[in-house]
Amino acid sequence: MKDFAYYNPTRIEFGKGKEEQMGQYISEYGLKKVLIVYGSERIKKSGLFGKVTKSLDEKGIAYEELGGIISNPVLSKVYEGIELAKSKNVDAILGIGGASVLDSSKAIAAGAVYEGDVWDFFTFKAQSTEALRIFSVMTLAASGSEMNNYAVVTNEETKQKMSIRSTATFPTVSVVNPELQATVTKEYLAYSAADIFAHSLDMYLTATYLPEYIAGYVENILRTVIRTTEVLLEDAGNYEARGEFAWAATNALNFTTNCGVENNRFDTHFIEHTMSAEYNIAHGAGLSIVVPAWMKWQMNLLPDRFARFAKEIFNKDTAEEGIEALKNWYTKIGAPVTLKEGNIPEEGIEMMVEKLFAGAQMLGADALYTKEMLTTVFENAK
Amino acid sequence: MKDFAYYNPTRIEFGKGKEEQMGQYISEYGLKKVLIVYGSERIKKSGLFGKVTKSLDEKGIAYEELGGIISNPVLSKVYEGIELAKSKNVDAILGIGGASVLDSSKAIAAGAVYEGDVWDFFTFKAQSTEALRIFSVMTLAASGSEMNNYAVVTNEETKQKMSIRSTATFPTVSVVNPELQATVTKEYLAYSAADIFAHSLDMYLTATYLPEYIAGYVENILRTVIRTTEVLLEDAGNYEARGEFAWAATNALNFTTNCGVENNRFDTHFIEHTMSAEYNIAHGAGLSIVVPAWMKWQMNLLPDRFARFAKEIFNKDTAEEGIEALKNWYTKIGAPVTLKEGNIPEEGIEMMVEKLFAGAQMLGADALYTKEMLTTVFENAK
Numbered sequence: 052m053k054d055f056a057y058y059n060p061t062r063i064e065f066g067k068g069k070e071e072q073m074g075q076y077i078s079e080y081g082l083k084k085v086l087i088v089y090g091s092e093r094i095k096k097s098g099l100f101g102k103v104t105k106s107l108d109e110k111g112i113a114y115e116e117l118g119g120i121i122s123n124p125v126l127s128k129v130y131e132g133i134e135l136a137k138s139k140n141v142d143a144i145l146g147i148g149g150a151s152v153l154d155s156s157k158a159i160a161a162g163a164v165y166e167g168d169v170w171d172f173f174t175f176k177a178q179s180t181e182a183l184r185i186f187s188v189m190t191l192a193a194s195g196s197e198m199n200n201y202a203v204v205t206n207e208e209t210k211q212k213m214s215i216r217s218t219a220t221f222p223t224v225s226v227v228n229p230e231l232q233a234t235v236t237k238e239y240l241a242y243s244a245a246d247i248f249a250h251s252l253d254m255y256l257t258a259t260y261l262p263e264y265i266a267g268y269v270e271n272i273l274r275t276v277i278r279t280t281e282v283l284l285e286d287a288g289n290y291e292a293r294g295e296f297a298w299a300a301t302n303a304l305n306f307t308t309n310c311g312v313e314n315n316r317f318d319t320h321f322i323e324h325t326m327s328a329e330y331n332i333a334h335g336a337g338l339s340i341v342v343p344a345w346m347k348w349q350m351n352l353l354p355d356r357f358a359r360f361a362k363e364i365f366n367k368d369t370a371e372e373g374i375e376a377l378k379n380w381y382t383k384i385g386a387p388v389t390l391k392e393g394n395i396p397e398e399g400i401e402m403m404v405e406k407l408f409a410g411a412q413m414l415g416a417d418a419l420y421t422k423e424m425l426t427t428v429f430e431n432a433k
Numbered sequence: 434m435k436d437f438a439y440y441n442p443t444r445i446e447f448g449k450g451k452e453e454q455m456g457q458y459i460s461e462y463g464l465k466k467v468l469i470v471y472g473s474e475r476i477k478k479s480g481l482f483g484k485v486t487k488s489l490d491e492k493g494i495a496y497e498e499l500g501g502i503i504s505n506p507v508l509s510k511v512y513e514g515i516e517l518a519k520s521k522n523v524d525a526i527l528g529i530g531g532a533s534v535l536d537s538s539k540a541i542a543a544g545a546v547y548e549g550d551v552w553d554f555f556t557f558k559a560q561s562t563e564a565l566r567i568f569s570v571m572t573l574a575a576s577g578s579e580m581n582n583y584a585v586v587t588n589e590e591t592k593q594k595m596s597i598r599s600t601a602t603f604p605t606v607s608v609v610n611p612e613l614q615a616t617v618t619k620e621y622l623a624y625s626a627a628d629i630f631a632h633s634l635d636m637y638l639t640a641t642y643l644p645e646y647i648a649g650y651v652e653n654i655l656r657t658v659i660r661t662t663e664v665l666l667e668d669a670g671n672y673e674a675r676g677e678f679a680w681a682a683t684n685a686l687n688f689t690t691n692c693g694v695e696n697n698r699f700d701t702h703f704i705e706h707t708m709s710a711e712y713n714i715a716h717g718a719g720l721s722i723v724v725p726a727w728m729k730w731q732m733n734l735l736p737d738r739f740a741r742f743a744k745e746i747f748n749k750d751t752a753e754e755g756i757e758a759l760k761n762w763y764t765k766i767g768a769p770v771t772l773k774e775g776n777i778p779e780e781g782i783e784m785m786v787e788k789l790f791a792g793a794q795m796l797g798a799d800a801l802y803t804k805e806m807l808t809t810v811f812e813n814a815k
Contacts, residue, residue: 052611052676054448059441065693066436229434264657264677271649278645294434294693295646307689311447311676 052262052311059305061198062224065298069226070099070147070188074106076224077143077186084113085186086141088132088156090120090148094190099231103147103188115139117159122334123327124151126170126206132159133169136183143184143223150194150203153187157202157220160185170206172215179217187225192232192297193243193335195250195304197225205328212324227301229293237284241386242335243300244280248273248377249338250303253317256349256356260313269308270363275299277364280384319345321420322428325407330395339386340393343378344432348424350374390432400429434644434693441687443580444606447680451608452481452529452570456488458606459525459568466495467568468523470514470538472502472530476572481613485529485570497521499541504716505709506533508552508588514541515551518565525566525605532576532585535569539584539602542567552588554597561599569607574614574679575625575717577632577686579607587710594706609683611675619666623766624717625682626662630655630759631720632685635699638731638738642695651690652745657681659746662766701727703802704810707789712777721768722775725760726814730806732756772814782811 064076077085085107087100094100107114117132136144136159144163146156160182162169171177189197196202200220205212235243255261255269276299282292302308309315322345323337350357350370361373365380378388387393390400404425411420446458459467467489469482476482489496499514518526518541526545528538542564544551553559571579578584582602587594617625637643637651658681664674684690691697704727705719732739732752743755747762760770769775772782786807793802 052447052673052680054451056444056446058444062438062440064438065434069436262673262677262680263660264653264681267653267656268650271646271653274649275646291434291644295644298434298644298693299646311680 053260053313055310057306057310058218059198059221061221061305063198063227063301064224065227065294067228067230069228070231071102071106073103073145073186073188073226074108074110074112077107077112077145078110080143080184080223082112082143082184084115084139084141085143085145086115086117086132086136086139086159088117088120088144088146088148088152088159090118090152092118094147097234099188099190100147103145114145115141120148120152120155122151123205123212124155124203126204126208129155129158129162129169129204133162136163141183143186146185146187147190149189149191150196153189153194153196153222154202154204156185156187157182157200157222158204158215161202161215161217161220172217173204173206173211173213179215179219182217182219185220185222187222188231189225189227190231191235191239191243192227192300193246195301197222197227198301198305201304210328212328227297229290229297232297233287233293237287238385239333239335240280240283241381241384242333242339244276244335244384245339245342245381245386246335247276247300247303249319249323249342251308252342252346253319254309254312254315256346256353256360257318258309258312258315261356262311265308265310265312266359272299272303272308273364277380284384316419318349318420321410322407322425325403325410326395329399329403329406330393332393332395336387336393339381340388340390340395340432341428343374343381343388345428346374346377347431348427390429397433400426403429435642435695437692439688439692440600441580441603443603443687445580445609445683446606447609447676449610449612451610452613453484453488455485455527455568455570455608456490456492456494459489459494459527460492462525462566462605464494464525464566466497466521466523467525467527468497468499468514468518468521468541470499470502470526470528470530470534470541472500472534474500476529479616481529481570481572485527496527497523502530502534502537504533505587505594506537506585508586508590511537511540511544511551511586515544518545523565525568528567528569529572531571531573532578535571535576535578535604536584536586538567538569539564539582539604540586540597543584543597543599543602554599555586555588555593555595561597561601564599564601567602567604569604570613571607571609572613573617573621573625574609574682575628577683579604579609580683580687583686592710594710609679611672611679614679615669615675619669620767621715621717622662622665623763623768624715624721626658626717626766627721627724627763627768628717629658629682629685631701631705631724633690634724634728635701636691636694636697638728638735638742639700640691640694640697643738644693647690647692647694648741654681654685654690655746659762666766698801700731700802703792704789704807707785707792708777711781711785711788712775714775714777718769718775721763722770722772722777722814723810725756725763725770727810728756728759729813730809772811779815782808785811
């Protein structure tokens with residue numbers, strides 16, 4: 052094991068009906084007024100919003116509302132939330148929704164206690180060290196946002212998609228109720244599976260040193276995702292599979308997978324962010340295209356790791372067969388594996404390569420993300 | 434997955450030389466004076482104590498000392514620590530040592546902010562909800578005490594070995610430096626392996642519902658313990674194996690193994706505690722005797738689970754063969770598997786059964802821990 056620090060103070064309340072205890076959880080921290088952040092009005096029609104606010108009412112916790120958070124959440128809504136949080140003197144943020152809602156909640160929580168512009172945290176002009184307490188009810192299993200301190204936000208003006216990570220932006224309590232996640236479409240379930248795979252493989256297939264213990268840990272996550280996705284596509288109401296899928300998603304990005312590993316990278320997320328920013332493709336669908344294409348490039352760097360992946364996950368003998376098996380599995384569950392299947396024009400490759408390379412230069416990562424490397428990955432995705 | 438709550442705020446600082454940063458870690462929480470709790474004077478001779486106190490000096494953190502903590506730590510030393518902590522106005526406890534030192538540190542931290550008798554927490558007369566902050570440098574991998582909130586202490590007067598668990602008794606920061614754990618004897622390494630196995634199997638082989646994800650998670654811990662123990666018995670200086678062994682030990686009892694499981698029990702620890710209280714046997718050595726003997730009794734309750742264990746861990750086809758393989762492995766690494774090998778007289782069985790049954794009655798668990806069950810386990814250990 053290489054040296055590492057592990058810290059994750061988020062309390063997970065997992066199970067049926069736990070959202071109805073949110074008032075109780077918040078009251079345990081002595082808080083009196085929250086800003087509820089959410090996406091569409093669907094959560095009001097479904098009754099979820101009402102269940103949570105009823106639990107707040109019962110504990111005498113007041114609330115303000117900020118709806119309308121969209122996928123690839125935008126900075127303008129974060130500003131709106133910060134303004135509300137400050138003017139209404141709320142003392143916590145409660146996100147009800149998926150990754151976009153949770154990420155926005157974290158950014159609002161950090162911005163609400165900061166005198167300057169919250170975007171400073173995203174552009175490394177300042178480091179966030181405090182935030183309002185964050186609570187969440189996670190309605191989609193994929194991002195792991197319920198148990199990490201990442202928040203990804205897009206600045207519409209500058210067209211930058213950037214992230215923050217602060218010791219203060221871990222949710223205090225996150226509710227994970229698999230029943231609330233059961234309404235996802237088959238399509239988005241497949242994309243979610245691809246997202247969890249990418250979180251795992253971005254580490255597993257890039258780390259220059261991977262302890263055997265961590266390799267086995269990640270393989271268990273991947274096997275769980277394969278098994279439960281297949282069950283859920285046949286039987287959306289299978290609570291056990293839904294629960295294990297949710298917990299695998301949480302564990303794939305709560306920092307347990309990179310304890311003791313060395314030099315892991317986030318290639319596929321880096322590449323996909325530009326793809327989904329330029330074309331209207333779901334993040335997970337972009338990843339199911341990028342990951343196998345990227346693997347064909349990356350396999351030469353860590354051949355033994357790729358052979359292990361092939362054997363352990365798909366019982367195949369070579370790295371190539373392992374990648375092919377993953378592609379076939381994505382196809383089987385309904386996730387795209389080519390640019391064409393994702394409705395991304397091949398003519399866009401050059402433009403995406405240019406944008407990605409410019410981004411890589413800004414991050415000082417252009418020795419890795421060369422135009423040649425980026426072009427190869429996109430060519431592999433044809 | 435069954436409903437669960439997961440919460441573990443301990444920050445782990447893992448790696449070489451991390452103990453020399455202890456002053457830095459403590460200063461990050463604004464603390465000025467600590468009580469250092471430790472066992473024998475060996476840590477002064479080895480230089481460990483000096484390294485840690487040098488780091489405290491550098492950050493202007495004052496310290497008091499309480500040495501002399503023994504295995505199966507006793508209440509009188511906890512009282513002594515509480516007295517010191519109160520009279521010297523320390524604002525944190527720093528344990529340097531193994532499980533006994535850490536457990537004592539937790540009890541002192543809880544008792545130091547309590548007006549009454551700390552033993553109230555152990556006997557359920559009161560619930561601990563606050564404590565001084567706890568820091569630790571863990572010198573023996575086995576108990577998981579570095580990343581959980583358990584503290585087991587023996588009251589010498591009443592001869593009771595009891596435990597506390599409070600949200601306030603998680604260490605704030607624990608240093609796990611595998612190099613500091615490399616001086617353990619081969620004998621104690623084997624006992625530690627048996628302890629980690631027991632922590633894992635007490636859950637894995639008793640839960641009436643075990644999610645597949647968690648089963649795979651625990652099997653990965655068990656395989657890691659087998660692999661790294663064998664490496665370390667041949668090559669005590671193997672840092673990678675030492676590190677994985679340490680991290681497996683931490684994860685076996687940091688509450689990740691029982692997320693979503695139902696009705697797990699702690700039979701073998703329950704039984705062994707009386708064995709080590711009555712006879713001078715190391716906890717881990719007691720466990721390597723009790724576990725296979727108990728398995729022969731338990732296997733009829735969960736035959737499929739035992740068959741899975743046999744297959745996954747030892748590639749054997751039946752539950753019986755799996756148990757035999759575990760016994761053989763314990764023998765191979767030098768851990769005892771019979772009462773005789775542990776120097777425990779068979780004449781003592783009846784007395785231990787009586788004591789255990791009385792304990793079970795006190796806990797309201799005598800329907801499970803019947804005299805017949807307890808006798809069967811000890812008879813199996815002959």
